[in-house]
Amino acid sequence: MSHQNIALTKDARSTSLEQALEALETEFEVRATFPAEVLAEAERAIKDFELPAIDRRDIELVTIDPASSTDLDQALHLERSGQGYVVHYAIADVPGFVALGGALDSETRLRGQTVYLPHRRISLHPEAISEDAGSLLPGQDRSAYLWTFTLDAAGAVTETTLERAVVKSREKLSYVGVQESLDAGTASELLQLLREVGIKRVDLERQRGGASLRIPSQEVECINGTYTIVSAPPLAVEDWNAQISLMTGIEAARIMLEAKVGLLRTMPAPAEKDIKIFRLEAKALGTVWDPAQPYGEFLRSLDLNDPRQLALMHRATGLFRGATYTAIDGEVPEDVIQAAIAAPYAHTTAPLRRLVDRFSLLICSYASSRQEVPEGLRAVLPTLPKLMGDSNRLVNTIERAAIDTVEAASLAHRVGERFSAVTLTGIDDARSKNGSPATGGTLLVKDPAVMAPFEGNAAAGVEVEVELVHADLATRKVLFKIIEA
Structure with a gap:
């Protein structure tokens, strides 16, 4: 993973940035x-909490x-079983x-989800729950919804069980550390x-x-100022770990569909017109897409180190609507x-950070044990x-604004400097107005x-040299102009 350090330590610039980030909340x-x-209710819940009778700390x-x-929703364990596997996947017992x-x-219904900002995290639940009593921290006895999956040799699920049990995580690992150990053998x-x-x-x-x-994700971290x-x-x-979560969500959806009660995460297939447009964009960017190849396979084949294919991957967002x-x-x-x-x-593996997962866990727990889902729980489903939707829109907006704020602050003193960049959209995406040539686009x-946006003439998916012409913290606006393509 590449990190670009922005030298904003405790000086006047960083103070202004901190104030700008805090102002986003208002x-x-x-x-x-x-x-x-x-x-007060959270404190009582923690004090009165009783661990379940089933013990799976082994x-x-x-x-x-x-x-x-520190808000750890999931813990896992995998083992071989004959030609197949057994996967244990513990999810934090937030419903408890x-x-x-x-x-x-x-309060959680008003919030919807945790908001991750550069300067702090605004949790869905009080930190006494999300980062302590409810978090699957290592070495601590915790209540969890424990999924157990039996897989065949191909990795397909053949049996699923769900129980509320006491578990104990042995170790808190990081993605980077795990990847390094796997690469090193x-x-x-x-x-x-x-x-x-x-x-x-x-x-x-x-x-x-x-x-x-x-x-490639664009996120902001704050380490030591x-x-x-x-x-x-x-x-x-991260992909392999996500597959365990996806497997759980698929099984949760199956349980809900069989019980005919629940909350699914749904998305329609791309419209044929969008597929046709994307095929034309691929052709324009010089990438061959075999008509017989599904779009998922085509996206997997793209090399993100190639500027044209990186630009094409950004275009693919139009297929995921x-x-x-x-x-x-x-x-x-x-x-x-x-x-x-x-x-x-179904979303069901991140209850500390996302509202719907708590309800999904409860429904799956009732349904998998063949109990009737309580009417009070069912009554909430249509409102979720x-x-x-409102929460997702807010979080997407504020997290984008936070990134724009840090970008503007980091570049405000560098107006006039030149940078290397890759265009994501360009003159082939813009429409001319009043017969004048179309210019501008977006670059990375x-x-x-x-x-950020740029002005000038450049096609999408090309490496360019640009000059920074504007960077304003107050408006969160940054603008470059093409020097050489």
Whole structure:
């Protein structure tokens, strides 16, 4: 993973940046503090919490997250079983702390999810739960919803069980550390099995016709007062670990569909017109797409080190539209597929950080034990799609604004300097007005990893030299101009 360090330590510039980041919370009306009654209810829930009777502390679970994470939702363990595998996947028992209809429940519905900002994290739940009592921290007895999957030699699920049990994570691992140990050949058997199963699950996804965007993420980290923009494709271990979560979500959706009650994450297949447009864009960028090759396979084949193919991957976002949540209660809609996964799917593995997962866990727990889902729980389901839709829009907006803020602050003193960049859109994307030539587009600067508009003539997917002509912290606007393409 590449890190571009932005030298903003404790000086006047960093003070202005800190103030600008803090101002985002007011501008976007983020619920940054918890009401007293919510905190009091959380404290009582922790004090009165009783561990379940089922004891699974003998399973040597580990967590794999970003190194700085303390809100740990999932812990896993893998082992061989004949020609196949057994996967244990423990999910934090957030439902055990949040009483349906209580003050904490109401507050989480208003928040929807945790907001990750460069200067701080605004949690869905009080930190006493999200980063302590409810988090699957190593060496601690914790209550969890423990999924146990039996897989065949190909990695396909043949049996699933779900129970609420006491677990204990043995170790908190980081993605970078795990990837390094796997690459060096020093990884434990558990991690080697994660790679083995993850690769097989990716192959099953490929066979289903699933697809995923591999756009390098653009995130901001703050370490010891220095802000860092991180932009890199995900590590391989992140994909393998995600496959365990996807497998759980697919099984959760199957349980809900069989019970005819639940909440699915759905997305329609790309419209034929969008596929046709994307094919033309691929051709324009010089990439051959075999008509017989599914779009998911084509996206996997793109080399993101090639500027044209990186630009094309960004164009592929047009194929991933319309994701939403679909509530089910008694009548199953005709289309319940999440097209990118190519299967019915439910969010159920991140209850500390996302509202809907708590309800999914409860429904799966009732349904898998053949108990009737309580009416009070069912009554909440129709309200969740809008709550999560509103939350997703807010979080996407404020996190983008935070990145724009850091970019503008980091570049404000560098106006007039030249940078190397790759164009993501260009003159082939713009439309001329009043007969004048179309100009401008969007580019990605290589260092620091800034995504911003440019003015001038350049096609998409080319390496360019640009000059920074504008960077303003107050407006969060950055603009480059093409010097040489």
